Amino acid sequence: MRNLLGYFKSIGFLFVLSMLLTSWGGKSQKMVVVKNPSDFDRFELISIPYNDFINLIDAKAPFKIVNKENNIEYLYQLETLGKKKPINILIQVLVPASQEIHLIVKKGKPSPINSKTFARYVPERFDDFAWENDVIAYRMYGKALEGRSDDAQGMDIWVKKTENLVIDKWYKTEDYHKDHGEGLDYYSVGQTLGAGDVAAYSEGTLYYSKHYRNYAILDNGPLRTTFRLEFEQWKVKDTAIKLNKTVSIDAGAQLNRVVLDFDFDGDDKLTIAAGIAKRKQPGQVFDNHRQGVFAYWEPEHGDDGITGVGLIFNNPIDSIKIEKDQYLALFQAKSDDPVEYFTGGVWNKAGKIKSADDWFRYLQRQKLILKNPLEIKIY
Numbered sequence: 001m002r003n004l005l006g007y008f009k010s011i012g013f014l015f016v017l018s019m020l021l022t023s024w025g026g027k028s029q030k031m032v033v034v035k036n037p038s039d040f041d042r043f044e045l046i047s048i049p050y051n052d053f054i055n056l057i058d059a060k061a062p063f064k065i066v067n068k069e070n071n072i073e074y075l076y077q078l079e080t081l082g083k084k085k086p087i088n089i090l091i092q093v094l095v096p097a098s099q100e101i102h103l104i105v106k107k108g109k110p111s112p113i114n115s116k117t118f119a120r121y122v123p124e125r126f127d128d129f130a131w132e133n134d135v136i137a138y139r140m141y142g143k144a145l146e147g148r149s150d151d152a153q154g155m156d157i158w159v160k161k162t163e164n165l166v167i168d169k170w171y172k173t174e175d176y177h178k179d180h181g182e183g184l185d186y187y188s189v190g191q192t193l194g195a196g197d198v199a200a201y202s203e204g205t206l207y208y209s210k211h212y213r214n215y216a217i218l219d220n221g222p223l224r225t226t227f228r229l230e231f232e233q234w235k236v237k238d239t240a241i242k243l244n245k246t247v248s249i250d251a252g253a254q255l256n257r258v259v260l261d262f263d264f265d266g267d268d269k270l271t272i273a274a275g276i277a278k279r280k281q282p283g284q285v286f287d288n289h290r291q292g293v294f295a296y297w298e299p300e301h302g303d304d305g306i307t308g309v310g311l312i313f314n315n316p317i318d319s320i321k322i323e324k325d326q327y328l329a330l331f332q333a334k335s336d337d338p339v340e341y342f343t344g345g346v347w348n349k350a351g352k353i354k355s356a357d358d359w360f361r362y363l364q365r366q367k368l369i370l371k372n373p374l375e376i377k378i379y
Contacts, residue, residue: 031068032056033377034103034375035374036099040158041096042374043092043093044250045224048088050079055378064107065103066106067104073090075302076089076223077089077222078090079226088221092251107171115222117224119131119227119233122171128141129212135248141153152191153193155242157185158185158187159186159307163348184304195277195343196258196311198260200236201272201321201328202271206328209231212232224348225248228246236270240265241264254310257340257342261337262337264335269332271332274331274341276327277325283299288364289317290316294320310346311329312363
């Protein structure tokens with residue numbers, strides 16, 4: 001103990017030491033206070049820098065995170081973002097409207113978590129890259145699909161009505177175009193951007209990249225999966241551009257967080273389109289692009305049901321272009337200046353969001369959540 005005290009004295013952290021020692025049941029136990037500024041309940045992941053959080057705990061010991069008032073345990077994940085050591089701690093919380101919860105740390109093994117998010121490279125299906133959470137699944141197409149008669153361009157959606165992870169099972173059976181009780185893949189991407197993928201846009205023409213060339217899985221559950229896809233250089237007229245996409249999906253979320261990193265010469269901005277496939281039959285559109293939200297509720301696809309797709313940007317979308325087979329949300333990008341947006345979908349047969357109005361309200365609420373994050377303090 002003397003050696004430990006000497007160490008903390010040498011770096012000026014006696015106060016931190018006293019808090020660490022009391023955090024396991026002393027009188028001045030630290031806690032994390034999470035406040036909900038919204039007038040509706042919030043169920044989501046909060047992120048706290050790990051180096052800040054370890055002031056609460058003995059980092060070498062297993063620990064639980066519980067509610068101070070009722071001892072309910074909260075699930076958490078140590079997020080590494082591809083590094084060897086944790087960068088953030090992610091905690092799944094439910095905070096009632098306009099209220100706050102108080103979290104404390106206790107010694108002991110946390111309850112086991114069944115993974116709720118997952119991603120993998122799929123070499124057995126033409127280099128697909130697929131990912132999912134407990135409510136929906138997605139995939140991007142790889143190099144081996146290029147040039148085939150069934151080649152497609154954008155982001156695909158697999159709809160499901162089970163909380164189980166299905167990617168491995170569905171690829172193994174190769175029978176995922178029919179609903180056998182869990183969901184199916186009926187979403188048609190074709191030569192469009194599908195469910196919110198991006199391409200360069202100039203003078204009325206889309207300039208698609210080729211399919212992704214390299215991938216890196218940075219975190220793979222249980223509560224958040226993050227991966228990066230790298231694309232080889234392609235040209236928009238005389239401008240050569242490269243792109244990396246970093247995608248995250250959280251447990252329970254309909255939407256992916258996508259960060260685009262463009263690299264091209266010059267200080268000029270490049271016009272980019274995020275697209276949503278448009279069907280021949282009439283659907284319903286929600287256009288609030290001046291607030292950064294655009295959505296589409298597809299026509300019913302026979303017995304398969306209805307898919308909704310949506311986009312959310314932090315900033316206003318410049319404009320919406322309506323093409324024959326897709327809607328294009330146009331925005332500006334600069335080299336080495338990342339752009340963040342959110343894209344994803346929903347299935348009416350999953351039973352949670354059953355109508356166009358439900359879907360449009362969900363997206364408007366997600367926009368409010370982005371503008372008003374949960375407030376986190378450590379006392």
